[in-house]
Amino acid sequence: MKNEKPERNFFRDFKQPDILTFIKFIKKCYFNKGEIIFHQKDRSDNFYIIYSGKVEVFATDIHNEKIKFITLDKGNIIGEIGFLDGKERTATVKALSETHALMLSYDSFVRIEEDFPDLAMLIHKELGKILAERLRMCDKLLINHSMVKINENFLLNLIKDNELFKGI
């Protein structure tokens, strides 16, 4: 599955005062080539914005075989699902090169919610839009697959009902 071009970019509506406050809560992280940022099924709850470098996001099956992977780079967001619901990571993320990222921990986010609720709402809205975008993309694929199935059935029934290819 090739990297689809994102339709819109996020965190665009941050004004300078929001940025200055936000900076106080984020940490700059550095990862060496080959370093794992987090593992599928970890219960970590930071989210990251890649500032430079390249990472690979991949899911593995029960035999530890890679079943899906994608490469991400500058500007990409990772970890927002675990960040928001605190459950297991959905994939493993590994640095493919030296990587710098901005990181917001869930604990810091709780403090933003308490002390800077307007900024917290702004972040929630951006993250919400990210979730919605990913859900739309997944739903679209699912509906398209269903449509393909429906078309096949329709065709098969048409053939059967009209006794097409009789005798073959």
Place this chain on the structure above:
Amino acid sequence: MNNKEELNIFFQDFDEQEINELLGISKSLIFEKEQLIFQENDLSDSFYIIYSGEIQVFGSNPDVKEVKIAILGLGNILGEVGFIDGRKRTASAKALNHVEVLAITSESFLKLQKTNIKLAIKVYKEIERLLLDRLRNYDELLVDFHNVKVDNSFLEKVKV
């Protein structure tokens, strides 16, 4: 709006004062059997909390007019994706019987942000929870759809 008890499922973690405040910013709507609450490709504006009746969510394709997606009822939320991103509805929704919903528009939600930001955040988190559950159902398919980016202007402003 009479029966607050019927709202329990959505409002489980909200206290009476919060519920009253939410009732204050919402509109009560009624739909009869077969009436559409919204149609695929409509512009989105509200999300709905169902407090009576059942709603069929469905898509369509050239061959089949109604591709059934889900049936929603008491305590379920409808239309949350469109409410969050303001884009077109991805599916249609129609009443299967006599339906009553509470509608919260983006405009009234903005008002709530001004009058009670913490309650607005709480409501938003409820909606996020729904999206997160649905996303997790997709399992490894999620990996393909990881390519979401922040705007370059944001990175420049942060000046790492």
